[in-house]
Amino acid sequence: MRRLWQALLAGGVALAFGAAGVCFYQWRSAEAPPDPVETGRRVLAASLLGVDGKVQPFEQWRGRVLVVNFWATWCAPCRDEIPGFIQFQERFRTDGVQFVGVAIDQKERVIPYAREMGINYPLVVGGMETMEFARQLGDRATVLPFTLILDRSGRVRTAQVGILMPEKLESLIKPLL
């Protein structure tokens, strides 16, 4: 009987070890998202080079409902959501909604693509530094697409990794208008 208890105890300890390992892994992956106010401040403090070659400070969009979309022409899922963004920009322009595309890409590829798709919102480009910036804003795995929605006060209300479907986008934007 004593032996059985010892075996059970050892089994429990081993199980706890395994569980702790898995939990620690999960817990680490599920790190708390960055503070929404601080993140918003950093977004609005950023300046990136526009596809037209001019520096675009994000400060210029303060006070609007700002949708910042990190994307790239080489990223198929990013291309998926862009027609929806174009439509929404058109529909909510007068309500003060501003989309901005941050392309982790080369200007030479972004310009023809933007023309072909008829992208009707400002596009800026950046390199791996900008990807690192996105990571700090909450894109933990540094993947694309990554989209931030800021309310008029500059606070981040949504940080979405992966595609934003039109229905979800609408439900996220409408309360902020």
Next chain:
Amino acid sequence: MPRLISILTLLFSICAGAVAQDLLEPEKAFQFSARLLDAGQVEVHYAIAPGYYLYREKFKFAADPPAVSIDATQLPPGKVKKDEFFGEVQIYRGEQRFVLPVKGLTAQAPHFTLNVVSQGCADLGVCYPPQEQKAELTLAAFSPAGTATPATPFLSTAPAARAPNPQSEDAVIAGLFKGGFWVLLASFFGFGLLLALTPCVFPMIPILSGILVPHGAHLTHVRGFVLSLVYVLGMAITYALAGIAAGLLGTVLSAALQNVWVLSGFAAIFVLLALSMFGLYDLQLPTALQSKLAATSNKLHGGHFVSVFFMGVLSALIVGPCVAAPLAGALLYISQSGDGVLGGAALFAMALGMGAPLLAVGASAGTLLPKAGAWMETVKRFFGVVLLGVAIYLVSPLLPVAAHMLAWAALLIVSAIYLHALDPLPPNASGVRKLFKGIGVIGLLAGAALLAGALSGGRDILQPLSGLRSAAATVDRAPVFQRIDSPARLDDAIRAAAGKPVMLDFYADWCVSCKEMERYTFVDDAVRAKMAGLVALQADVTQNLDDHKALLKRFNLFGPPGIVFFDRQGNQINNLRVVGFQAADKFAATLDLALR
């Protein structure tokens, strides 16, 4: 006890909930390694996590120095994926090995840096930006192309390795066999023999001795051989089943070996085994079951054969995770054949090879087995430590490096204490005790180094204290920059430089390559010496105030990183600027130009 179980179940279910939405960081989703097979071939290996893939056409290979060239035209075909935007593209999933021809490596110039750019996505609908991965490769003691036998690299790494090294062993086995059925079987048998030399079979020895020893003096050579043969057959048939499954299932199996749960489960088994080695309990079937089994097997002619057979089956399951890396290579190879018969036969042969030394022990009627004694306990404890080490090794891909280092530190330090590292030696201590104490002290120091390293932010298990070194270096040795924060201050500083060249570095807290420059380049002795000859200014534009923007705009920079230079007259040197990270030697050359 029921309460404990329900708590654990709850814990697991909480954890399981978080799994679904988790995206891997790129280094974990696409694990890269490379090695030189010989002077003419480099092998690039990617372990791509399940649910992730890499684009074949996005691969770029380059070598530095340029005298070395890589021929990347021979990438194997990938799986075809139909993409809405890009048409039909080829992608890679799971384990990928590319053997690429290399030219230009000589005995005089045996080093080069392999640069691989890859790009991939996850099935969840996100993509990773292009990743650049590097490997420093050196042509070591390998013979020239073509003459190196595949077994040589395996033999040279296996005995030294604490646990199987997945990069080398499974590559060998997958690359080994291109011949016919019998050649294949013979090769797998030989491969099993080699595996028997790794520490992986150690857990089997106490089990086998447990089978043989109770027979004591009555054990004949024939009976010993037959008993161990039955044991080995039990093991071999289990492996054969795995081989058949692999042949039929395809690559599913190798993906399973990377699963969080499977790895954690195996690690738990190893911890359990280790505890039994430490004498916390004896591993055996419950008495009721045991007596029933004994009764059954006594009715069968030949006595214990059934239970011995099942011991073999259990052993295969126990040893399985330890040989997982080479086994994965074997299973991967077999799964590509899609042939269940071939798979079963090959793994059966491999297990026979693994069991051959055990057969020798059995045929010797236990005389080759060490005689029992107090020292056996020591050996058992040693295996316990080895098993715990294997457990840490198994879960290491799942843990952050810091946790991994702390686990090793704990294992080393506790083992060292058991080796009496801190107890004084009696004056008439035996040589063995002195040796153990010496080993204990080494373990203690290594453990302490890991502990100190992990706690001070070091994240390199082979150089645990490197965190201390670079932290100290950035405090003591970083050149002093004069901070400026507006165009007016910049003009003042340039005037004040009075004939010295000026360097202006743009910095921000979020800028990674700025930090790399600080950590690796600015602390270099040659760089520091040269920087002493000029006035170093730094603009911290983290806050992006208007003055900061004005500064950036003046140099047409849209943000850090960026370094610009001014000549002795205070004019900007137009075609000399550094954007992004530059290593110390390159940056020193840039400084030379500025100082000219």
